[in-house]
Each structure stands twice: as C-alpha cells, then as structure tokens.
Amino acid sequence: MAEQTGARSPLEPVLVALAAGDDWSVTVHPTAGSTNELAADNPVPGRVIVADHQVAGRGRLDRSWVTPPGTALTFSVVIDPQLPDERWPLIPLIAGVAVVDAVRRLGADASVKWPNDVLLVDGTTTDGAGRKVCGILSERVGDPPRAVVGIGINVDLQEGELPVPTATSLAIAGIAVSRADLLGAVLAEFSRLLDEARADVPAFLETYRERCSTLGRPVMVLMPDGSRLEGEAVSVDDQGCLLVDDGTGPQRVAAGDVVHVRPA
Ligand code: BT5
Numbered sequence: 374m375a376e377q378t379g380a381r382s383p384l385e386p387v388l389v390a391l392a393a394g395d396d397w398s399v400t401v402h403p404t405a406g407s408t409n410e411l412a413a414d415n416p417v418p419g420r421v422i423v424a425d426h427q428v429a430g431r432g433r434l435d436r437s438w439v440t441p442p443g444t445a446l447t448f449s450v451v452i453d454p455q456l457p458d459e460r461w462p463l464i465p466l467i468a469g470v471a472v473v474d475a476v477r478r479l480g481a482d483a484s485v486k487w488p489n490d491v492l493l494v495d496g497t498t499t500d501g502a503g504r505k506v507c508g509i510l511s512e513r514v515g516d517p518p519r520a521v522v523g524i525g526i527n528v529d530l531q532e533g534e535l536p537v538p539t540a541t542s543l544a545i546a547g548i549a550v551s552r553a554d555l556l557g558a559v560l561a562e563f564s565r566l567l568d569e570a571r572a573d574v575p576a577f578l579e580t581y582r583e584r585c586s587t588l589g590r591p592v593m594v595l596m597p598d599g600s601r602l603e604g605e606a607v608s609v610d611d612q613g614c615l616l617v618d619d620g621t622g623p624q625r626v627a628a629g630d631v632v633h634v635r636p637a
C-alpha cells in the first residue's frame with residue numbers, strides 16, 4: 374500500500390503554482406463544485422482551476438465524477454487551442470495522452486481507452502485491460518471559443534474508497550506522488566502534445582494510437598442513441614474517430630462509451 378503521508382495533506386497553493394510553472398495561472402480552491410464550471414465562468418487561456426476537494430464533479434452525459442477529500446487531483450485548464458474547428462475533437466485525446474505519459478514516467482502501466490479514459494493495469498488486473506484512473510471532460514465555451522479541459526486523476530484512493538468497481542488509483546498500483554508534482558507533469562505533457570498536434574496532426578495521431586489500448590481489442594460500443602456496436606477496434610482515423618470492424622467492414626464511431634471485452 375502506498376504511503377498516505379504527503380498525498381493526503383492539503384494542497385499548498387504556492388507549491389502548486391511552482392509545480393505548474395510560469396505558463397499557467399493557477400487558482401486553488403479548498404472546496405469547489407465543478408472545476409470545469411469555475412473555469413467556464415471566466416475562460417481566460419492559461420487559467421488552471423484546481424479543487425482540493427471537488428464536491429460536484431461532472432462526467433460526460435450528466436454523469437458524475439466522485440472523489441473523496443484529499444485523494445484526487447481534480448483540475449480544469451483553459452486553452453485557446455489554435456486548431457481548426459474540425460480538429461477540436463483531438464483536444465480530449467491530447468489530454469488523455471498527456472496523463473498517460475505523465476503517469477508512465479512514474480512507472481505506471483497506463484494507456485488510453487478511446488477516446489480519453491486513462492486505464493491503469495494494477496495487481497488486480499486479470500485480462501490486461503486495466504481500470505480507470507482518470508477521466509477527462511473537454512468543453513467548448515465562450516466567444517471567441519476556448520476549450521475547458523477538466524481532468525480528474527485518482528491519486529491516493531484506497532480500494533475501499535473507490536466510487537465504482539471499474540476505478541483504480543495510482544496508490545493502488547503502488548505509486549506515490551504529490552498532487553502538485555503530478556499537476557506539473559500533466560501540464561508539461563499537455564503543452565508538449567498540444568504543440569505536436571498543432572504542428573503535425575498525423576504525428577500526434579501516431580502517438581495517440583501507440584498509447585491507445587483499445588486498438589486491436591474486441592469492443593462493445595454503447596452509442597449515444599442507445600444502440601450497440603460490437604466488433605474489433607481496428608484504428609483511430611485522422612479526425613480521432615474510432616473504427617470498429619463489426620464483420621461488415623469498419624464502422625466509424627465519433628462518440629460512444631467503449632467497453633473492452635475480454636478476449637475469447
Ligand atoms: C469522465 O466522464 O470520465 C469525465 C470525468 C471528468 C472529471 C474532471 S475532474 C475535474 C473536472 N471538473 C469536473 O466537473 N469534471 C472534470 P465519464 O466518461 O462520463 O465517466 C463518468 C463515470 O465514471 C461515472 O458514471 C462512474 O461510473 C465513473 N466514475 C466516477 N467517479 C470516478 C472516479 N473517481 N474514478 C473512476 N471512475 C469514476
């Protein structure tokens with residue numbers, strides 16, 4: 374079990390700002406409803422809103438994101454993506470790879486489940502698919518349009534504190550890291566990958582495909598209209614859509630919840 378000391382102490386705003394670096398303007402709230410909502414209220418590029426304890430965290434499609442006090446890194450960044458509109462769907466993918474790369478540097482066996490859940494393979498994993506350590510909610514707000522990218526990472530939750538059985542944490546995988554240092558690492562990776570995507574979309578998509586554990590797997594996709602698609606995830610196209618071969622050829626999925634099906 375990972376040490377709780379440090380990870381459970383309150384976030385120290387000065388240390389958080391130092392870890393984030395000069396490119397970001399960080400505000401730390403001891404308690405907040407949803408950091409995405411606070412960021413959207415005043416979407417100035419470069420702002421980072423961090424909640425020590427987020428009490429009304431939002432997932433996609435009106436779902437909720439739940440983390441016990443002091444155990445998670447919950448924050449939202451505001452960016453001017455400087456990407457053409459048709460490239461905006463790449464933003465959450467960029468954030469997913471940023472988290473994967475930041476936690477891989479800590480020794481975690483992390484990957485992206487399309488489009489942007491970050492999974493961690495820990496000691497409990499039997500099929501190599503992993504459990505969710507991080508969720509990402511990216512929203513387009515304001516005029517001129519800005520992206521608010523909300524990231525929630527389970528840092529220090531113990532098994533009994535997990536909100537759902539499909540969740541895990543860095544601590545459960547044996548990784549101890551301060552939330553401030555983790556924020557700094559994710560922001561650095563996010564900036565690097567955003568620059569990569571702006572300069573060379575195909576290069577970024579190659580990076581994404583390498584980090585994406587959905588590819589090559591049997592999947593079941595729950596579509597927004599309630600229908601299901603089953604098949605093998607064969608690729609991610611240049612728009613960031615998932616291609617699933619259901620036996621009749623590749624079907625293009627722009628949005629949906631993917632379940633990694635245990636290989637037969
Ligand atoms: C997400 O939604 O995964 C996006 C979560 C984004 C959270 C961040 S925290 C900072 C920022 N401010 C916010 O208000 N939100 C963002 P979705 O794919 O819809 O997944 C939500 C589902 O994940 C829930 O219905 C639960 O099943 C599960 N879940 C909830 N809390 C979890 C946790 N801590 N760890 C893993 N899974 C969780």
